Amino acid sequence: MTRLPRRALLAAAPAVLALPHLAGAQQYRPEYKLSVVGNRPIPFAEGAFQWAELVTQRSQGRINVRVYPGSQLVGGDQTRELLAMRQGIIDFCVFSTINIAPQVREAGLFQLPFLMPDHRAFDALINGEPGRDLMAVMDRRDVVGLAFGENGFRELSNSRRPVRAPADLRGMKIRFAAGAIFNDIYTALGANPLQMSFADLQPALSSGAVDGQENPVNLFLAFRMDALAQRHMTIWNYVNDALIFGVSKSIWNGFNAADQQLIRDCAQEAARNNIALARRGLGIPGTDDSALVELRNRGVEVAVLTLEEKRAFAAALRPVYERWANTVGADLVRKAEAAIRAVS
Secondary structure (H helix, E strand, C coil): CCCCCCCHHHHHHHHHHHHHHHCCCHHHHHEEEECCCCCCCHHHHHHHHHHHHHHHHCCCCCEEEEEEEECHCCCCCHHHHHHHHHHHCCEEEEEEHHHHCCHHHHHHHHHCCCCCCHHHHHHHHHHCCHHHHHHHHHHHEEEEEEEEEEEECCEEECCCCCCHHHHHHCCCCCEECCCCHHHHHHHHHHCEEEEEHHHHHHHHHHCCCEEEEECHHHHHHHHHHHHHHEEEEEECCCEEEEEEECCCCCCCCCCCHHHHHHHHHHHHHHHHHHHHHHHHCCCCCCCCHHHHHHHHCCCEEEEEEHHHHHHHHHHCCEEEEEEEEHHHHHHHHHHHHHHHHHHH
């Protein structure tokens, strides 16, 4: 066996002593891909951009997160984001519970019609046991859920007539984003539902291929749907689309504990900001009604339904609610109903 001279061993000693430090150094990717539906300035996308910017800045560039808006990593098909994350195409995502509900049945909780009467009810779900249960489900789907955000209560617009009762929807072609429950909802109300990606929605409205759509007020205003023949808006608050700020579990496990906490803190801060933006101007406690005023200033006829009018829709949709409650999970739905009663 060849022996190294003592001088060579001594010279090599500093390098050998440094090896544990080098082995412990984090080798992160040059870029982490974050997918989100839509783009700025809508609150949904704003939450994603703020999350990416906070992580990149506070890590001093060690964790470089880049946003890919418009679900471009999945060709504009927002319903494929969860699958793409599990395939390693997407690293971070702000998921819509509507878009993932076809793969994660529990996420359909937020689409049960007229489950949540107001924002206090929504908050009771995301901050309580139902929210924790859903995050546990995401974990089993290889997604680490870090925070809930809000896309907003989804309101109905159309080009044909005011809608204040179930019969008013009869015969209308209404676009929905994803999920068989929406097909059932609008069929039960006598409409003709059509599933369509957001990328295809605007040309469909412009051409008259569909009569109406359902989305939060903030998105309607940002994308100038009033210029796409949408002259009637119904404020009925029938569902609210919760958002999940999530990271691929395999990517998450590659971060050290301190960086995991940094990413979590940034997600929670961005989610709080997103929720505040989603609620701005709707006339709920703590906000003004500037968004509703803007709708009217653009020539949109706004019908804010009374409690009795909402109850008529809820009664018409009760069979749909009960059928889908079993799909979502009876135990989860009971927890949600109890959490809402506690704040009502």
